[in-house]
Every structure is written in C-alpha cells, then in structure tokens.
Amino acid sequence: MAEYRADQELDYTALSGRLKLLAHPERLRICDALRRDAECVCHLEALLGKPQPYVSQQLRILRDAGAIQDEKDGVNVFYRLVDAEIIAWLEVVLGPVQGEHPGMARHKQVIACACPKCEPTPIMLLDEAA
Amino acid sequence: MAEYRADQELDYTALSGRLKLLAHPERLRICDALRRDAECVCHLEALLGKPQPYVSQQLRILRDAGAIQDEKDGVNVFYRLVDAEIIAWLEVVLGPVQGEHPGMARHKQVIACACPKCEPTPIMLLDEAA
DNA sequence: TCCTTTCATGCGGTAATTTGCATATATGAG
C-alpha cells in the first residue's frame, strides 16, 4: 500500500504566482525593508527613489496578494509584512534580517524621507544617542 | 567599529532575475522534478504534457541562467540541477524533496514517457522488484 | 470651509514574457 507516487500535488501555478511578487527588484527591496519593521509610504518612497504613485502601485500588488497589510495612522499609512510563507522565503533569498539588534533602532537601511511627520528624527536615532 | 548601517547592499536586480526563473509554473515543475534526479527531455515532456519545443525552451532558459546543466548520453540529453542557491530556494518553496527514499528508485513523480530508450521499464521499477 | 499633505487609483504606451509552430541539428541504426 506504499503509494509513493501520489504525493501532495503541489500547485505550481499558485506558487509561481507568489514567487512572481518577489521576482521584481523594487518589490523585493520593499519586502526587505518591511521585514525589519512596518514602514510608511513616504519612507519607502525615499528608499526607492521612485515617484510616489509608483511605490503605491507596487504596494498594491503586494497587498492584493496578501503579502502585506496597511495600518492607517492619521495621514500616514504603514505597511507590514504579514505572510509567514513569504517571510520564510525572504529569509532564504535575502539572508537573515539585517539590523535587528535587539532593542536597537529601526530604520537601519531606510533613508530618511522628507516628511517631518513620519519620525521626529528619521535616521539619526543611532548617532544622536551618543 | 560596529557599522550597522553599511550592510552588504543586496543586488535586488540580480536576485529578482533569478527568482523569475522559478516564478513560472512549468519551470518550477521542471525544477521540482530535477531536484530528485537528472531527467531526460522526453521524461519532462511527458511530465508537463507540453510539446517538446516548449519544454526545450524552458530548459534553455534555466540552462542559460546556470540553474541546470545538460549531460548528453547518445541521443538523449539529461538535465541536472546544479545551482546550490536555487536548490536551497526550492527546498523552502516546495518543501523537502519527496520520494528520496535512500536507495529507492528514481522517477517517483515522473510519469513514464513514450520513448522506449530512456528506461527499459520506465516507472514500473518499484513494483516489478516485488 | 479651504488648503495642504499623504496616499490611492485609472489609464495608456511600451517593453518583456509566453507559447505555438516550423524548421534545424545531431546521433545512431540499417
């Protein structure tokens, strides 16, 4: 009764569809930033150096696929990685999360964005503390 | 000297380009088959149920990218997964390799192809042994 | 209310992928 051959029939179409989310330079960079912590759109805009509608479009693709979720906070919208499977994939593709020193500042790689509201002192947190 | 911020500057373009190889249903299925063992084109053709030129084209994409290598054996050409990084990705995306019972037959999931040359008894090996 | 800021959406053109099909190449048998 050892039915070796009837294995779980992976859904290659579904899997490749999810892989396609990451198979894009800017979306991959966004996901890399988000796996450290949630970020608002203006930060991601500064990180990518692309126009805001462009960033929002990539975010929409990720959101519609269930990879990320938005949390509105007044005028700003923060996005967070919520898909465990994709988080696991990122761990292998990009390596372990950088800058996750316990208790250390967020925004390790994220460049300071122009908006004064996102953070009081966007990136200097590390150095100012000295 | 703790330079937290200057991390290894991942090449998102290169990584997404390699992810794109797997972000395709048939290529993903091919890779899943190949990570068990090398397979010849006719087997893969039977597995996918697609015309031979179609299969050869996907194989070419994977070969040009360095994911797989061909080993000619007479009239047949066997393909083998050779990229360690991609093999590691597949492990996470598809789960551990199925049907890798030690010392057990190859061709677990691969359907028997029509060609009589690939294998004397393509798929029956398991049962014939009884 | 009006204005500013932050973000989202819709649309169109362009570029890249996908895929079917005709054909080319290579190997071995006879």
Add this chain to the structure above:
DNA sequence: CTCATATATGCAAATTACCGCATGAAAGGA
C-alpha cells in the same frame, strides 16, 4: 548514405507586466 528519433533553435503572435502620468480621495490644520 539515408532514415528515424531526440533535441534545439528561430520567429511571430498574443498576452502580460511594467511604468509614467494625471487625477482622485482622505485626513488634518488654519
């Protein structure tokens, strides 16, 4: 050499993805 089989390649049509841009919607301050 000729033929059959296994595989590769080239090309074009169809589809899809990508990206810039104009505009829309929501929130908060004055």
